[in-house]
Amino acid sequence: MVTPLGCGVDKTWNQLIDGKCGIRALRLEDLKMNSFDSETQLTTFDQLTSKVAAVVPTGTNKGEFNEELWLNSKEHRSMTRFVAYALCAAEEALRDSNWFPTEQEHKERTGVSIGGGIGSVSDMLDSAQLICEKRLRRLSPFFVPRILINMASGHVSMKYGFQGPNHAAVTACATGSHSIGDAMRMIQFGDADVMVTGGTESSIDALSIAGFCRSRALTTKYNSLPQEASRPFDSGRDGFVIGEGSGVLVLEELEHAKNRGAKIYAEIRGYGMSGDAYHITQPPSDGRGAILAMTRALRQ
Numbered sequence: 070m071v072t073p074l075g076c077g078v079d080k081t082w083n084q085l086i087d088g089k090c091g092i093r094a095l096r097l098e099d100l101k102m103n104s105f106d107s108e109t110q111l112t113t114f115d116q117l118t119s120k121v122a123a124v125v126p127t128g129t130n131k132g133e134f135n136e137e138l139w140l141n142s143k144e145h146r147s148m149t150r151f152v153a154y155a156l157c158a159a160e161e162a163l164r165d166s167n168w169f170p171t172e173q174e175h176k177e178r179t180g181v182s183i184g185g186g187i188g189s190v191s192d193m194l195d196s197a198q199l200i201c202e203k204r205l206r207r208l209s210p211f212f213v214p215r216i217l218i219n220m221a222s223g224h225v226s227m228k229y230g231f232q233g234p235n236h237a238a239v240t241a242c243a244t245g246s247h248s249i250g251d252a253m254r255m256i257q258f259g260d261a262d263v264m265v266t267g268g269t270e271s272s273i274d275a276l277s278i279a280g281f282c283r284s285r286a287l288t289t290k291y292n293s294l295p296q297e298a299s300r301p302f303d304s305g306r307d308g309f310v311i312g313e314g315s316g317v318l319v320l321e322e323l324e325h326a327k328n329r330g331a332k333i334y335a336e337i338r339g340y341g342m343s344g345d346a347y348h349i350t351q352p353p354s355d356g357r358g359a360i361l362a363m364t365r366a367l368r369q
Contacts (some may be wrong), residue, residue: 072093181226185268192212
């Protein structure tokens with residue numbers, strides 16, 4: 070796991086049970102506008118109506134996301150932050166499951182299904198700035214592979230040599246659930262014995278935050294009280310808190326897991342999907358879409 074509470078399952082869990090909160094006040098550097106002049110950066114920051122975010126802590130201490138290791142090294146220059154988060158989370162999941170196959174057959178039977186919502190919007194903003202400044206020749210040759218959602222799955226696959234199904238769901242807030250459910254079905258259909266699956270996102274940047282602000286989706290009442298801003302079931306709720314991170318698990322066919330003595334935490338017994346067919350952002354008040362998805366999952 071890579072979360073605003075820290076990197077790793079143990080770090081996140083311990084912070085959670087200690088009552089810690091990963092939400093803090095937004096800072097100018099969080100906007101990732103290094104290619105813009107300081108005046109533009111300050112004006113953009115001032116115009117954002119929501120100024121709280123759940124940001125992954127960075128640094129070299131244990132439990133922090135090490136940018137030098139995951140983002141700034143030569144071998145990772147074609148990667149964006151959401152891909153690096155997925156790689157970090159996948160490494161922890163694979164180590165916990167003790168699944169690092171060396172035989173070709175096992176690699177061919179291991180797939181990856183990691184999705185994301187919007188990818189690297191900050192890359193798009195920087196690239197658009199190059200066009201405005203008539204400096205298109207400075208555009209990175211890695212621009213396209215950096216922004217593609219499927220590159221999270223792709224980089225995990227390439228790092229470990231997994232040649233099974235390589236899949237990436239892009240379904241906004243449902244992406245992680247869809248990725249895991251799709252991975253389960255790939256195993257059920259016999260396409261793989263093991264799937265590395267989950268979701269990843271890095272949307273703490275100027276354009277993403279501005280877009281959500283303009284749609285009036287983000288909280289604005291608690292800018293001075295960031296740790297009180299996330300209150301999904303409270304009468305004083307006025308929007309959600311934008312965040313980032315990655316969660317990845319190893320999903321495995323039951324008998325395959327038993328035969329190799331794998332640690333088994335849980336079993337997925339059913340998976341259901343539905344569409345509200347109602348509104349672009351709001352679910353129907355009667356919850357019929359969610360009920361339909363749960364009913365379909367229970368049928369399995």
